[in-house]
Amino acid sequence: MSTEYSSDILIVGSGVAGLSLALKASRFARVTLVTKKNRIDSATNRAQGGVAAVLSGEDSVADHVHDTLVSGDGICHEDVVRMVVSEGPDRIRELADLGVRFQMQKNGSTFELGREGGHSARRVAHAAGVTGNADLTGREIERALLARVAAHPDIEVLENHMAVDLLIASRAGLAPPSEDRCLGAYVLNHQTDRVETCLAKVTVLCTGGCGKVYLYTTNPAIATGDGVAMAYRAGARIANLEFIQFHPTCFYNQEITGFLITEAVRGEGGILLNEAGQAFMQRHDPRGDLATRDIVARGIDAEMKQSGTACVYLDISHKAADFVRKRFPNIYETCLRGGVDITKEPIPVVPAAHYMCGGVQVDTWGQSSLSGLMALGETSCTGLHGANRLASNSLLEAVVYADRAARKLPEILAALHKLPVPGTVQPWKTGGAAVIDEGVLISRNWDDIRRQMWDYVGIVRRTKRLQLMRERLTTLRREIKTHFYDYLLTPDLVELRNLVVIAELIVCSAMWRKESRGLHYIRDYPNRDDGNFLRDSVLDKSNMADLLDSI
Incomplete structure (x- = not known):
């Protein structure tokens, strides 16, 4: 395999975060965007309420910050909250300039703003009614961004391509652990059923959330926590997954x-x-x-x-x-x-x-703990949402962090340019695997995970139920591992593997937080415990080696 990079930046996911970054990064880099379904299949496309920002003289940054901190129940990173809220208005106006049709007042220059739960003022911009999307703001933003991306000659979009695993230098024998970095991803092409190697200097995970790990969800069918599961297997830090909204x-x-x-x-x-x-x-x-x-x-x-x-x-x-x-x-x-x-x-x-308030832990520029790997949108844990996301802050976070990542990427690429180009990267090994002919093997396990997560790790939790779920997931994980390596890969099998990882990470995070805070309510510990738990929960290969090594 060639040692040249397939692209400078590999973006996995086609929601508002991925599309926004692709447009901005394409000004200075070669960009490849892969999406496992069609471009319009994303949580962005379902976002109804709108995007929150200080766009009125009757509102203030201080008030928006305050409301976000109250909603986050002590776990928000206040510096991040102030940064996102302060930069938000410019990003919303930028979306309008890109062609997003927001509802405006009669003067044509002032946003018509709605109010949602947890907000002390009207600050939620929403799509214009003339588009038929007045209660589908995410769809209107997606429409405008997709139109720009489709017309851009320097953005390669690969639909029906699903990332299977991140390509890590140390695991490929191309760098010692002390110099480890992400070199791209192995990607399953749905049309050929072959796993391809996509090399990139920087890989950005924008795969959305994990709602399909539960029996009942508002998320699209693609929301199987792929980005978080891949990042965890690669060794990146994951934070706050107990906070599922x-x-x-x-x-x-x-x-x-x-x-x-x-x-x-x-x-x-x-x-x-x-x-x-x-x-x-x-x-x-x-x-x-x-x-x-x-x-x-x-x-x-x-x-x-x-x-x-x-x-x-x-x-x-x-x-x-x-x-x-x-x-x-x-x-x-x-x-x-x-x-x-x-x-x-x-x-x-x-x-x-x-909504998944936790995710891949990133800094204020969207960088993960693993060199060459970034995460944006719902896939990331920035510190904005804390223990409970304030309504309509998600689209805000996505566009602000996409902008910040685009501003940081030239510096990251310049630093990576000084490193040697990796040696030969081995293709994905399929061995003598056969085509799976028993779909029930996947559907039964999928159904077991989702039903049991709903029953045992839902809105109200108990320690005994969490322990029982962990035991059941351990058994399921072993069975799924057998499927994964005994059969040729299919999208369903890849998603199932990711779902069991996400489920166990949620359970382990919930078991660690022995208090009730925000979205995590456990009857055994009904009160907040600021003395021991006023901090993020963080999981990585150092404290979850058994899970990491077995998948």
Whole structure:
């Protein structure tokens, strides 16, 4: 195999973080972007509420910082919060310049801003209603960025290519451990079923979250934690995976699954009701329906367990019908297809796994603990979200860190240029592996992981359940390892391998944090313990060698 790099920068993932970085990095480097499905398959494409930033004279950086810190429940890195919030407004205006159609006020120059749970002011910019995406801001941002990327001659996009593992210099025998670095990735080409080698000076993981590790999720089917699992296997540090955000309001419908009802509905006056038609959130928090997501999700969970009902209801029908249809066109049409007219009746809702607040631990430029490896967006743990992400801060984080990574990359590339080009890199070894002909081997294990994670590592946790889940995952891991090396790789098999890693990392992080904080609520330790746990949880090969060595 040639010792030349396939590209300067390899970006894995095609959400807002990956696309934003690709556009900016292509000004000075050769960029290859790989995505395991089609370009539009990403969590960005499902982001409904909007993007939070200080875009009004009635708001302030100090207030946005304060709200983020309160939501993060003590674990946020305040310097990171101030940095992201301060740089955010310029990034949003930059998106508008790139063609993102935000809803503006009648003067045409002032953003129309919404308010969501946990925010003390209206600061959430959302897509313009004329696009049909007024409640699908992520889709509108994705549309504009994809159009720019598709027209760019210096960005190579490889669809239906799935990263299998990172290529690490020391493991390839090309560098001693003290000089270890990431050299790219092994990538499965869905069309040829061959694993290709993509060499790069810098690899950037933008693979999104891990919602599919749970039975119920608002995430797309591709959200299997690939980036975090690969980074962990490569030896990078992973932080705060116990903090999995469950969105309080997912449409409860047998035919339409995983459809999120944005927090903006509550921001516009939506009220949560129980089976008896009673508002109940005031009993759980003085902020009522506008409390942060962790509190609202636990409030709904408690209400459902107490009453024995399968769901609760979110009512916006008291608002003018024309306003509801205009403000939430996608929600209105989707619920209508499911038999619910939200202008006339409440929406049945349940919590669902939504966002991974932890991930690959990075610095303020998106660099991981492993040289040559960066991570952005939901795949990363920057310190912004802490123990609980504030609504609509995720798209903000993605565009701010993509910009910072693009500013840092010339320096990183210059430093790497001084290092010797790696020697011959061996291709992926398939040996005498056969084609898997028993799909049930994958589907059964996939189903076991997701159901057991939902039952044992969900919104409310117990130590005994975590211990039991760890034992079951150990058995599953061994069986999946056998599948992985006995058969030719398929996307499902690669995802299954990543899912079991993510599941065990979540469980181990939750077992370490013997307190309740933010999204992590464990009945055995119901109170916060700032003396021992006012810090990030960090896992890597030094404290999880058994898991690392076995996969």
